[in-house]
Amino acid sequence: MQRSIATVSLSGTLPEKLEAIAAAGFDGVEIFENDLLHYAGAPREIRQRCADLGLAITLFQPFRDFEGCRRDRLHKNLDRAARKFDLMQELGTDLVLVCSNVQPDALGDEQLLVDDLRLLAEHAGARGLRIGYEALAWGRHVNTWQQVWHLVRKADHPALGVILDSFHTLSLKGDPSAIRDIPGEKIFFVQMADAPILAMDVLEWSRHFRCFPGQGEMDLAGFLAPIIASGYRGPLSLEVFNDGFRAAPSRQNAADGLRSLLYLEEKTRVRLAEQAVAVEPGVLFAPPAASRYDGVEFVEFAVDDAVGARLGGWLKRLGFAEAGQHRSKAVRLLRQGDINIVLNAEPYSFAHNFYEAHGPSLCAAALRVDDAQAALQRAMAYRGQPFRGLVGPNEREIPAVRAPDGSLIYLVEPAGAGQSIYDSDFCLDPSATAAGGLQRIDHMALALPAEGLDSWVLFYKSLFDFTADDEVVLPDPYGLVKSRALRSPCATLRLPLNISENRNTAIAHALSSYRGSGVHHIAFDCADIFAEVTRAKEAGVPLLEIPMNYYDDLAARFEFDDEFLSELAYYNVLYDRDAQGGELFHVYTEPFEGRFFFEILQRKGGYAGYGAANVAVRLAAMAKLRASAGS
């Protein structure tokens, strides 16, 4: 299908928007009238520019408050339409979006609406133009697609058809399933927008909180499937009003928009297949199916020799064993349980460049996947950037894609005994034995700039078929932190994404110390939290100190005996319990050199969260630490 986007969805001047839209790979563009009004050149210049960029002008929008207008205004409104028809012809587009009348004095008589729409269609049709009629969710009398289709059918004019917009239907909890019964050729245009589910006025919600498909919580595949089933094969266009998008870099944002359409197409194709609706090949995007993910194979820190020595020492105090040295590079491997940590201090490497840009930081993570090549092909189909590093003799080349922050995501298949990447690339020390009982990486939390969250969510959802939990809001002493966790289908991979719009929170400090986004904390799970913490404490791991007042409150909230409570307090172990009785025990380390930190946790009874109830006390303790480091 033709992939299109409304200019209102992006930031910048009209020429900047068109450039970004073309660069992202869209086929068409809806011209939002105000963008044209603010443009200093003639409409025909925009026509030419679009032609040069290979963009069809799929729609001119909106034309407001026509049908059912006060009778003394009808003639004036027809004049207004005629002027806009002139403009459309200069632009070289034949379709205009007419949205349902919102004026308090609009008339609602059905026959009158039908007559008005037919009259407008006659005027348009006489000039070879077409009218697409759309229901606004806050229209005075018309606010559902069912009403629109009813009026269009009664008006019965070839130049009059239906425009469907996912937000206007789904925001009112409308049922789109019967759209399949509209003849496809009477649907003139389809606009798609997602949104988080918010309990607020629908007009405000629509104007400020729309987002690209897959970034919100609406069932857009459920909306698009009956449209495809109807036979509609026209443009699929994004129309997103979003305060953040108005200010976001337009190239990056347009690329996200295109990716979101591909994602929607894939989900819709799957939905239609489930419903046994046949669709010709090539209509909807069909990338290789997602691979199965099974945890983190390794993580890689960019370091230099000195930092590597200190971080290695930290990790050994956490119970890791020095397991091997790379055959040809300044790269070390530390291991414990199922956890592999690579410290990369190799000059002239990707890691070195990353280190130069961001300082000591996580520069790569390897995901365990059942078919690495298929996973890479899928990622590339979704416009992911593949990465090829320098590969030495006898080294394995590992497929990789770049994450939105430029770090790497390696894709690694399980290997038989002696066949692993560690066996091929490292001189392993067979006698190395981990001192601790940490088992695997439970989750890795990222700090992102506030405007980056939606982009990351879409990246993981589309390339890797992850899902996203609902957003959680957490109080730092110096502002709010918002967190949204991504997880792989089997939940073996979990990535909480954290943002903050304030300047002095832990997240803001992480961002400024990394000069960019990045992993700011890694959680390891274990089978016996007290054994691990005892060992770590004795080994000199600096654990984050938790105030006694926290434990006094635990005592008030739960039935712990005093001895157990004082054990929790002594080891700075935090506690949470979910509604089903699942339990979480967890401790945090202080940050390594003011940067990333580690968590040791034990889940019991199916606890699936991240201890959100304890994040505020952790953030407060970290703020105190920053303050004392600063003083």
Next chain:
Amino acid sequence: MQRSIATVSLSGTLPEKLEAIAAAGFDGVEIFENDLLHYAGAPREIRQRCADLGLAITLFQPFRDFEGCRRDRLHKNLDRAARKFDLMQELGTDLVLVCSNVQPDALGDEQLLVDDLRLLAEHAGARGLRIGYEALAWGRHVNTWQQVWHLVRKADHPALGVILDSFHTLSLKGDPSAIRDIPGEKIFFVQMADAPILAMDVLEWSRHFRCFPGQGEMDLAGFLAPIIASGYRGPLSLEVFNDGFRAAPSRQNAADGLRSLLYLEEKTRVRLAEQAVAVEPGVLFAPPAASRYDGVEFVEFAVDDAVGARLGGWLKRLGFAEAGQHRSKAVRLLRQGDINIVLNAEPYSFAHNFYEAHGPSLCAAALRVDDAQAALQRAMAYRGQPFRGLVGPNEREIPAVRAPDGSLIYLVEPAGAGQSIYDSDFCLDPSATAAGGLQRIDHMALALPAEGLDSWVLFYKSLFDFTADDEVVLPDPYGLVKSRALRSPCATLRLPLNISENRNTAIAHALSSYRGSGVHHIAFDCADIFAEVTRAKEAGVPLLEIPMNYYDDLAARFEFDDEFLSELAYYNVLYDRDAQGGELFHVYTEPFEGRFFFEILQRKGGYAGYGAANVAVRLAAMAKLRASAGS
């Protein structure tokens, strides 16, 4: 009354909050439990710190989900209460806020609730403590003050009383008037918060959008008046959950909080007087009444000699006359109609310091006022900072206060002929004649950092008794701009305040060029826009160019003949019409050296706005200008 604030209203650690609260001049503080939980010391240390700072701990809060809890939890909940009573005694406060149960399984039987509340009161009373019961707007069964008072009265225990919170009542459009019938001694505590009126879920609204009294849109005086009438004389405390406040500098924000309480007290005093309710003197804040304001007497730009020469040239092209030279300082006066513009290039002056900090900018504005000394006294009563500059021989000392950005607001009384400040301080040129017909300053628009808006609104509302219009949202090509206009009671002074949370809008550029907030545009009104613009154009004033597409759209929207439209377009005049037929004609200049700009406007038929419909086209034209200046 005792003035108090909840720690949750401010940013920072608990000790930082207490410092800020004391510095602002509060008498007391509500300790929000989580602030204590996150504090690393013992509760008795907080008790001592408050004592050292002269702060009473007026309340410990909240204690949740007690009354009507599931019967199997009652005993555990009493244990929980006992532990919090221990904590309160260590803190040295006798009052705890118990908020209405929000659990889905909470019981609603009236007698059971009464019994539970009495039981809790008995336990508290036995230890010399008191229970204040408050209705949350989203309580499961109890969500109005009427229910709370009914239950408290039935429970009938001396250690049980009512806590009132303005937000919980006003958010549900509750009627507070009958509060006057509660015996004052049964009201144990009063919490005040304002909020903008938002059509959204009340819990989200409460948690993120509360603000200080006077910053929002609720009738807080209407809430407090019946409380005072009831005989309540206990603490008046601010409890504000606000995302911005969580990150705002706590000293400044606490000072705003205290000012908001003073403002609320004054408004309540006036309200009670209107209702003929007698209140003993000293109970409510009683500053000198606001003076009458009558427009801008002069504005003063901080310049150096070179900038002054260039800006003077600009102003003369705009029709201003060189009217005088200061008797002893490097200060010039330009005049036209009722407009006086001072260009101050004096070294070792306030203006010079301002120039050093902000570059060429408006450093002072003088308001015409009927009683300058009373206005100054009122400003100081509201904790405004008075300013005294260097006064030369034979010069007039003009009362002044500092605006929140450090610029000056002079207060000037009308003077008889030959008695003005210009007569005393300047050598006036009696032959100076303005070439143009600009009449007066219609409005001055300020660019503020986003987090500063509420503070400025409160400053003008309290010190000068201005009112604030509703917020308007305006699209810049690179993000949204929000605008809220202040006006004096007779609307002779109008100050639109503009903010933007995005980095590349016109407002963001103004802020970065000033290194702080400031006036970024001054509008002059006139009786004949075309005469003025013709003159300005001929004199070489660079007018902001408006795209032809804007005029094509005007043609579609209004019944103008082509000749008039082409005149509008030729002179780059923008047009707006309000619902009552009032009309605005206005043109903008390009910015002076990339900084502030001027507007010439003509209002007809009572048009009272600022041309919001045209701001987007102006912002787009300015963005284009910045882009071409940058390229």
